[in-house]
Each structure stands twice: as structure tokens, then as C-alpha cells.
Amino acid sequence: MELKDVDLNLLVVFEQLLRQGTVSGAAKAMNLSQPAVSNALARLRALLGDQLFVRSSKGMLPTPLALELAKPISFALESLQATLSQKRSFDPEHSARAFRVAMTDIGEVHFIPPLMGALGQRAPGVTLSTVRNTAVDLAADMSQGKIDLAVGHLPELGSGFFQRRLFRQRYVCLFRPGHALDKKKISMRDFEAAEHVVVTAAGTGHARNDEILAEAGVNRRVRLRVPHFVALADIIATTDLVATVTWTFAERCARYFGLKYVSHPFALPEIQINLFWHARYHHDPANQWLRNQFVELFAD
Missing domain, CATH: 3.40.190.10 (Periplasmic binding protein-like II)
Known part of the structure; x- marks a missing residue:
């Protein structure tokens, strides 16, 4: 059996059966019907070739194989949940995130002093690196998350990118x-x-x-x-x-x-100075937070 053959939802049912000890308890905890939980258990039994849980006067008792699987499955699900939860939020006060922003040297003169002042107050553990858009493959690096934001007059960043005007320059x-x-x-x-x-x-x-x-x-x-x-x-x-x-x-x-x-x-x-980010990171909380700092500090 390979991991690709396993439905993740079956492992969630497995963990709830371990915790609740009954099909009805697992069904209630997951907001599912009892037949749905029973069906999931049947699929797991067929997949693993083991009863996994047997009925007793004390509820559903785990078999030796179920007990052997309990800890690694619980750890895997907890790790996955923690990762998903982390990506849904960003805590700047306690983050040690390292951001990379593409800008020119004249951009550094204008943006970096106020930005670092704000980060020092709002995100003391966050670090920032600047890169030149001419020294990297900017579009590719932003699509891969190697560069979080780009700021400036960058008409080459078109398809696949969001942009927000900060100000115009004469x-x-x-x-x-x-x-x-x-x-x-x-x-x-x-x-x-x-x-x-x-x-x-x-x-x-x-x-x-x-x-x-x-x-x-x-x-x-x-x-x-x-x-x-x-x-x-x-x-x-x-x-x-x-x-x-x-x-x-x-x-x-x-x-x-x-x-x-x-x-x-x-x-x-006049030229328009814009803030750019790749569509892949449009809903990323950390990227959203840094974008908000630029808008708050520099948008006209």
C-alpha cells in the first residue's frame, strides 16, 4: 500500500474513533452520520486488512495494529493542522519571517527608513532584504515565493501579478x-x-x-x-x-x-510607482501584512 492510496479523511475518522471510542461519538465530533463513519471504518479495514476496532461492552477497542498506528497518525494530523492554521494567520509581533523586496537604490532611499522604523515597532523579529530586479529573474522568483514584493515602475510585471498604486512621480x-x-x-x-x-x-x-x-x-x-x-x-x-x-x-x-x-x-x-505581488500569494497572510505596511506608509 502507498500513501497515494489513502484518503486523508479516513485517517481523521480513525483518530476520532480512537478518541471517542464509539461510532456515534466519532460521528457527533465530526458532524457526520453514523452510517458515514461506519462506511469509512469499513474502507479502512479493507485498506489495511485489519479490523482496527472491535465492539465490546466498553465501546470500540483498538486492535494491536490500530494502537501501533495511533501515534504516527495523530502526530501527522496535528502537524498538518498546525501548518494549515499557521498559514491562515500571521502574528507580526512574534514572527521571525525574513521578507525579500525588489526595488532600486532610489527606492531604498525613499522606502527603507520609514519601513524599518515601522517594522521595529510592529514586528521586531521580522527581517528584510532588498534585491535589484535587474539582478534576478523577477517574475520567476516572485512566482516561486523567493521574492515577496516588488515596488517601482515595473511594466514588465503583467499577467499573473496584482498591483496597487502607491503614488505618482514628476x-x-x-x-x-x-x-x-x-x-x-x-x-x-x-x-x-x-x-x-x-x-x-x-x-x-x-x-x-x-x-x-x-x-x-x-x-x-x-x-x-x-x-x-x-x-x-x-x-x-x-x-x-x-x-x-x-x-x-x-x-x-x-x-x-x-x-x-x-x-x-x-x-x-509622470511615472506611477506601484506595489506588485504574485497571484499565488494574494491571500497569504504574511504577504498581505507586508503589503499593508507599504500602503499605510507610502500610498497617496
Whole structure:
């Protein structure tokens, strides 16, 4: 006999017969009819080739084989029930869950400080790792549960994914105080005359800006290209270079680095920053909880 030949419901009936000692007691505990329990017992007897329970003045007494099977079956059912119960709920205060979220380095600047502050208060045992969507097979890893969430402008995550808008981003020009562009409004002539640093962040919505400006015939004097945003504020603070960045990034640079920014002279389209999760984990309580943290902290 192989496990695939065993109906799990028969094992549940077996355990209840052990506990209750009578067919009527097992039927009542399981909210079944007595004939249904008797039929299940008959199937078990045929499957195992043993009476399992025999009638006596003290109820249904287990046979030696039934006693031998009692402990492993009880343990297996309890383990399965515990696992199913655990998946129906998530206790952040006592969880040691390790989450993985895909985002860019500019996403880390915006999301991680408030998120870690919230996790420290609400889920002290929970840990978080960030990954770059360009460094992994994002769709495959999310479908397999290797990455819990992704956040950003990710149009490639379509079929099989849910998404929730967090906010929209507009673009501005970022520069040091005292720069020639340090005024209330700049023209396209001002923009083209300036020297620029460009972040070539592959796999992000920001990379599309280069294409849009080029297609419109905008002639930028690009002096420096960097692959990420992490050093951008330091670069701009110590040079005459200008960067096209999102408003949220510019606002943070103004607050912590004393930089200045102004509305972009070119009508670059706004981008929508969304939260993504795979359909397989739509009802997963832990995934739902983390999604709620993002929505509560960042949704406009």
C-alpha cells in the first residue's frame, strides 16, 4: 500500500474513533452520520486488512495494529493542522519571517527608513532584504515565493501579478545652491546649456527619460554617466552638474544635502510607482501584512 492510496479523511475518522471510542461519538465530533463513519471504518479495514476496532461492552477497542498506528497518525494530523492554521494567520509581533523586496537604490532611499522604523515597532523579529530586479529573474522568483514584493515602475510585471498604486512621480532638475539654474523657473535653453550627470539605471522607468529627451531633439551636454543614484547627491553638491530626478528624491536631497531643485522645463511624463505581488500569494497572510505596511506608509 502507498500513501497515494489513502484518503486523508479516513485517517481523521480513525483518530476520532480512537478518541471517542464509539461510532456515534466519532460521528457527533465530526458532524457526520453514523452510517458515514461506519462506511469509512469499513474502507479502512479493507485498506489495511485489519479490523482496527472491535465492539465490546466498553465501546470500540483498538486492535494491536490500530494502537501501533495511533501515534504516527495523530502526530501527522496535528502537524498538518498546525501548518494549515499557521498559514491562515500571521502574528507580526512574534514572527521571525525574513521578507525579500525588489526595488532600486532610489527606492531604498525613499522606502527603507520609514519601513524599518515601522517594522521595529510592529514586528521586531521580522527581517528584510532588498534585491535589484535587474539582478534576478523577477517574475520567476516572485512566482516561486523567493521574492515577496516588488515596488517601482515595473511594466514588465503583467499577467499573473496584482498591483496597487502607491503614488505618482514628476521629474525636476537637481543642482547645487548658487548654480546658474538656481532660480524659480528655467528654460529649455538653460537646460541645454548646463552640464549634466545621467543615471543609466537599466530596468527602471527612469531610463526611459533619456530616450524621450533624445526623441524630442533635446541636446544635453552629458559630462558624467553613473549606474545608480547612491552617490548622486555628493556628486551634485561638489560640481556644476545637473541631474534629472524624481521630485521625492530631490526633496530628500534638499533636506539632507542642502541641494536645490526646480520644475523640469521639458514635459516628461509622470511615472506611477506601484506595489506588485504574485497571484499565488494574494491571500497569504504574511504577504498581505507586508503589503499593508507599504500602503499605510507610502500610498497617496
